[in-house]
Amino acid sequence: MKNKSIYDIAIVGATGAVGQKIMDVLEKRNFPIGSIKLLSSKNSAGKKINFFNEEIIVEEATPESFTNVDIAFFSAGGSVSEALVPAAIEKGAVVIDNTSAYRMDANVPLVVPEVNETDIKNHKGLIANPNCSTIQMVTALKPIQKAYGLNRIIVSTYQAVSGSGKKAVDELDKQTRNYVNKEETKPEVLPVAGDKxxxxxxxxxxxxxxxxxxNGYTAEEMKMINETKKIMHLPDVKVAATCVRLPFFTSHAESIYIEIDKENINPTDIWKVLESQEGVVLEDDIQxxxxxxxxSAMDKDEVFVGRVRKDLDCDKGFHMWVVSDNLLKGAALNTVQIAESLIKNKWL
Amino acid sequence: MKNKSIYDIAIVGATGAVGQKIMDVLEKRNFPIGSIKLLSSKNSAGKKINFFNEEIIVEEATPESFTNVDIAFFSAGGSVSEALVPAAIEKGAVVIDNTSAYRMDANVPLVVPEVNETDIKNHKGLIANPNCSTIQMVTALKPIQKAYGLNRIIVSTYQAVSGSGKKAVDELDKQTRNYVNKEETKPEVLPVAGDKxxxxxxxxxxxxxxxxxxNGYTAEEMKMINETKKIMHLPDVKVAATCVRLPFFTSHAESIYIEIDKENINPTDIWKVLESQEGVVLEDDIQxxxxxxxxSAMDKDEVFVGRVRKDLDCDKGFHMWVVSDNLLKGAALNTVQIAESLIKNKWL
Structure with missing residues (x-):
């Protein structure tokens, strides 16, 4: 691609929660946009959305939508990505896909810029954005792994309903009102909208x-296990996950146990490497x-880490508590950071 | 003690949440009560409480209160137990203490009847009731340990506000109403009422x-670590805990990782030993x-176990999800079960 200073973009799933967050992040970071197409399903087409002080009419996403698009952000579910990503690539767009459709495809880089930015270079028109709970974990663990090695991860998550979409958010809101108003309604969405x-x-x-x-694990748990190995380039690291949905709206928290390679490391050493990591903020003071x-993490860009402490039985074992806004670093922000890296490094 | 068929009891902390639950459980299980004294601080003395269809006036707890008491249930905080338990023992009562005051005292049995009932036999007038999050974990793990050995436990908890007392329950209720009514109030109780x-x-x-x-761990985490070793008689088992308070009223849940001794064990083997354990109910079917x-565990007596699955990297590693009502098996029920064991085995 010739050197451009502004870029024509498309957002597929523009009316969804993550699509909207992507627009917020693009605005906030003053992304160098030439033209913009907001795309959606037929149902939502025609809606008007305000973006960079301009009213934009949402169009139905079709294979033709991607002509003259430099970067296409996909965030409308795996089936939409499977249907339209090939056409978008063929039309010359570089796709950043926020769904799980292509994440484990060996030909598709799966990227958290703080962890494996250079993988973007090898893209063939498509880069995948990882799962929200994976992104914040690898962002926190990368500097530790780089300094001291990493053999094992056991994580239990505390995840917000917004990770399950707008209907899940509405369901928590409704059930909360039901409690206060002494009403009762039948649960219809969580844990998984389409499940029995x-x-x-x-x-x-x-x-x-x-x-x-x-195998008894949920798809979310397997995403954390498989994506972590791929992003960190650690096919043999042991990873185990238990993923739990909880009654809060935003941010995922994670209780993480790790085993590093090096002996005689202390929490203060872990603090130091965490503090040196861009995108990570240490919030850890028991006093x-x-x-x-x-x-506290809501609406913030960073991955926050606290409760760092050494295991009492295992010299190489450490526990920590990692929190981040699942719609920002866990989704929209990471997606936009990948686009920024494409531009900055001339990898478009 | 001579063979009696009914027993004179006292409840210290009768106006508190656990004290009330102890009365509920005594009634429900038709505990063989002769006389009953409901005791409290000076502030709550004079209150009337209905118990076994009789109105009983709460009295101030003093060293003299324990004359002619066979069994005294203490549940009014560690400092009250420290002040009054010695007097109660001296007056001839057998004390079952629900606070943390004497739990780690080598002379005091710390008991979950399903796990170490025979420890009660060695009491010197005092038996301690373990911490709520510990009780449900050891109840679930005991049959597994008995069948296959146990080398390691890593637990992350999901704990209800009622574990922190009535003020914490009221605070969650109030903040929930604030959300619905678009009001705001300053948090004043949680995470720890007396903390900064x-x-x-x-x-x-x-x-x-x-x-x-x-050491960077909370007192709750250290309770889980130390009490587990004592109750299970496994001073060398590796135990790590991360304890988290969450916005629900009742029941604690726990994401538990264990490493057993034996090779080639499968989740169905774990299921079998769990199903054979009194007080444990298996609720585990991914289909x-x-x-x-x-x-689902609220107001129920048992410890419920689900999500049993083998670690994907470690043949001896298993994950599971353990839930129980923190006020019942986690507190009042276990306390009453200890009293029942004292009577049944003639260990009073």
Whole structure:
């Protein structure tokens, strides 16, 4: 591609929660936009969305939509990506896909810029954005792995309903109002909108995110396991995950246990490497009860780490608590950072 | 003690949440009560409480209160136990203490009847009831340990606000109403009522339960670590815990990773030993999305286990999800079960 200073972009899934967040992030970071196409399903086409002080009419996404598009952000579900990403690439767009459709494809880079930015260089028209719970974990663990090696990860997650889409957010809101108004409604969305059985989410904890796989793990847990190995280039690192949906709206939190390679490392050493990592903020002081929470991380760009402490039995073992806004670094922000890297490094 | 068929009991902390639950459980299980004294601080003395269809006036707890008491249930905080338990023992009562005051005292049995009932036999007038999050974990792990050995436990908890007392329950209720009514109030109770800093609990997750220790762990985490070793008689088992307070009212959930001794064990083997354990209910079927949740375990006596699966990297590693009502098996029920064991085995 010739050297441009502004870029023609398309956003597929512009009316969805992540699509909207992508627009917010593009505005906030003053992304060098030439033209913009907001694309959606037939149902949402015709809607008007304000973007960079301009009213834009949402169009139906078709294979033809991607003519003269430099960068196409996809965030409308895996089936839409499977249907339209090949056409977008063929028309010459570089696609950044926020769905799970192509993440584990060996030909598709899966990227968190702080962790494996140079993988972007090898793209063949498509870069995949990882799962939200994976992004914040690898962002926090990368500097530790770089300094001290990494053999094992055991993570239990505390995940916000917004990771399951607008209907899940509405369901928590509704059930919360039901509690206050002493009403009752039937759960219809969570844990997984399309699955057979639904549980209340208000004042509850659901140990299922996404559908179950034959091996007893959920798809969300397998994403964390497989994507972590791919992004970190550590095919042999041991990873185990338990993913749990909880009654809060924004930010995922993670209780992470790791085993590093090096002996005699202390929490203060871990602090140092975390503090040196762009995109990571250390919030860890037990004297002042300082640690991140889902509410404190909301609307912020960074990955926050607290409660760093050494395992009491294993010299190479450490525990920590990692929190980030699942719609920002976990989705929209990381997507835009990939686009910025494409431009900055002339990898378009 | 001579063979009696009914027993004179006292409840210290009768106006508190656990004290009330102890009365509920005594009634429900038709405990063989002769006389009953309901005791409290000076502030709550004079209140009337209905018990076994009789109105009983709460009296101030003093060293003299324990004359002619066979069994005294203490549940009014560590400092009250420290002040009055010695007097109660001296007066001839057998004390079952629900606080942390004497749990780690080598002379005091710390008991979950399903796990180490025979330890009760060695009591010297005092038996300690373990921490709520510990009780449900050891109840679930005991049959596995008995069948296959146990080398390691890594647990992340999902704990209800009722574990932090009535003020914490009221705070979650209030903040939930604030959300619906678009009001705001300052957090004043959680994570720890007496600690310096407070965070909102509604729509949030707080990685602090009880105060911090010098080693970076919270008191709650150290309780889980130390009490587990003592109850299970496994001083060398590796235990690590991360304890998190969440916005639900009742039941604690736990994401538990264990390493057993034996090779080539499968989840179905674990299921079998769990099913054979009294007090444990297996709720584990991914086909029907069956697993326990805090709401489903509420008001039930048992410890519920689901999501049992083998670690993908470690043949001896297993993950599971354990849920129980923190006020019942986690507190009042276990306390009453200890009393029943004292009677049944003639260990009073």
């Amino acid at each position: 059985r639904h549980y209340p989410i208000a004042f509850n904890a659901l140990p299922q995110i996404d559908v179950f796989q034959e 002042t009860q300082t640690y991140p929470t889902p509410l | 800093r407070h965070y909102p609990i509604a729509f949030n997750a707080l990685p602090q339960i009880d105060v911090f220790q010098e 029907t999305q069956t697993y326990p949740t805090p709401l």
